[in-house]
Each structure stands twice: as structure tokens, then as C-alpha cells.
Amino acid sequence: MEKPQPERTSRLRPEKRRAILDGAAHVFMRDGFGLAGIDDIVAEAGVSKRTLYAHFPSKEALFGAIVEEWCASLLTPLREAGIRHRDTRETLVDLGRMFLDVILSPEGVQLYRVVIAEAPRFPDLGRVFYESGHQPAAQLLSSYLRTRIEAGEFREFDCRRAAEGFFQLIAGYSHERMLLNIDTQIDPEDIETYLSVAAEIFLRGIARPDTV
Template sequence: MSSVQPNEKVLRTAGRERRRAFVEAATRLFLEKGFHAVSIDAIVKAAGGSKASLYSYFGNKEALFGAVVEERARHFLETVTTGTAAAKSPEIALREMGRRFISLATRPDALALYRVVIAEAPRLPELAKMFFDSGPARTQRALADYLRHQHEAGVMHIPDPAASAEHLLGLLMGLFHLRAVLNLDTGDAETHVDGAVTAFLAACGRPAAASGGSRGIRN
């Protein structure tokens, strides 16, 4: 039986909802106007509540932006790495992962956040590092873990999973993502992903013709 009293549970739930409201309001404003142009007062006005409660949750605007980045990075990683069945061949698994990755990375909201981080990086390098650690670096680690299992199972030749994961992500992003950031025509995403995975497999070794299955990509 829980020792938490009903009114304590209500307060905790209300606190989580209030924190969520601040993060959601900050996300909308940061993506629309950029980090520097958004004030704490504007976030409080959009979310409701008070400046005192916002500061009690986050301390300052930089920490609030960090919460925005962390939340979006968590969702990104979960979406990219979920649904890669263990029985699928690496070729199929990597193509599916690549398509989810590119689809999410080139969404308008993802591109807006990327542009905000790039714009603020010279002035706020700690926020740029937080973005990198929460998003790209975590995605690389998850992909490297998957590739490591394929190497250990003898399905692929991946002696350096971390480097290979970085290479694959580079192939997937490349000029395709830069065109999206610059609001230029990117061409067909599936064709791009298929080409990137084909090039990667040619360099790292294709899956064995017969294998006992493979482990899925995990976050």
C-alpha cells in the first residue's frame, strides 16, 4: 500500500502537468522566435502559472531550453529505434531505421530546433553541447550497439561499431539534411536512404546469406 496521501498525489500530478505546460509553451516559442528573443515572461504568459513556479522547476531559461531539447531528443530516439524486429536482416533493419531517422530529422519542428541551436551555439556553447549529447550522440550510441551485436554474431564485419555508426549517420544526413535546413528541394527521401544504406553495407560487409536473426536497435 502506498504511503503517499491522496492530496500529495494530486499535488505531484499537478506539478508534473505544470512543468509539462512550461516545456510545451517554451518549445512553441523557441521554435518560432529563437532562444534569445523569447523571455521568461512570454513563456509564463503562454503556459500560465507564475515566474516563481517556472524558476522552481528549471532555475533559468537555459535549463528550460535544455528540458525542451531533452524531451525532443528522447522522443526522436525512441521513434527511430522502436520497431526494428530482431528477426529482420540488417539490410532491412537499417533501411527502416534510416527512413524513420530522415523523416524525423527533416520535420519542420526538428529543422526549426536545429536552426535555433546553430544560431545560439557561438553564444551558448553549453546548449549546443547539450543538444549534441542528447540527440546525435545518443543516436550514434544506439546504432553502434546494434552494429556491435551484428559483428559479434558474425552477420556483418564491423570492427569499430562507434566509427561505423558515425559513418552511417553521416551518409544519411549529408547534403540531404543540409538542403532541408536551407529549405531547398531534397529529392526523394526513400531513394536517398536506400543509397546510403547500400553504400554502407558495401563498405562494411553485407549480411550473411543465412543467419539466425539479429538483435534490434535499442535506445
């Protein structure tokens, strides 16, 4: 079937794009990427196929835009945290809290489930998810850790691997239990305990020998 011709760019409206993203997100989370149909998406969004294709040339591009938007919600507070001149322990706890706020949210958990389920058949989805969210978050923390090494606070170590390890450490069982639907929410006090313990373990691991 011939694909509808795109509308003129000048006629595209932000509210239509927002409606498409919101409608598509609902359908993707409900049905998964593979089973989500364009007809279902346009019905949920309240737009025509012509309008949808004017904004997004394919279902893959549409899902990628949803992932990138979700990852931006993860990265924006991390980038705006002003971490350069703060206590390192406080910085780690705050970054960890922001990270958990997003990945443990209902939307974050469901998006993880969809990406994991579809990644074997649609590997580009998994790549976009990783490169838009986890990779930049690790790069941000890695750069911060490098400044602390150069300031003489810690011993020399692989900052990138350490940053990845920190985010894995704080997610841990809490994220896994949410993904498996064992828990539907995590007690905020438990989260603060996880963060405090994770920061202590992490800081001990990168401490200079003469400070241990």
C-alpha cells in the first residue's frame, strides 16, 4: 500500500507531534513494539496516518523518538545537578537518586520491559536505548570522577567502568524486582538506604591506599 505523502513541514504543529508520541507510547507499552500497529497508534493519538508520517517516517523512528525523549528525562537532571564543586559522597547519592527516580518510575519500568522483549528481533531499539540513556549517564559520571582523581581525592582507576558499575550497583535488586513485577514500588526509605550503602562501597573501592 502506498505510504501517505508527508505534509509540508511548515504545517506541522508541536501539539500533533506530542499527541503522536503520547499515543504511540501508550500502544507500545500495551502491545509491545512488534505487535503495535500504525492504525492503533493513529487512533490512540487522534491523528491521521498522513500526519503521523509527516513527523515520523517509520514505526522504528517513532519508537526511537520515544526512547530518546525518555532518556532525556533521565539525563537532564543529571546534567543540571551542578556536580563539579560538591562533596563526592553527596554527589553520588544525589545522582543515584535522580537515576532511580526515572528507571523505577512506572513508565521507565515498562519501557525497559518493551526494549528487552523486542531487542532480539529489533536490535536497533536496544542500541538507541543504551546510547541515548545509559551511555551518556556513565560518561557524565566518568568525567566527574576524572576531575576528582586529578584533584588528588582518589587513586587512579578506570573512570568509565567505575561509573557504569556505580549505576549498576544502585539499580541492583530493586530494579530487577520491579521489572519482574515482584514489587510495584520501592519504599523511599529503602532507596535512601541503598544509595547510602552503594556510595560507601563505591568510595571505599576507589579510595587512595593512604586514606583507607
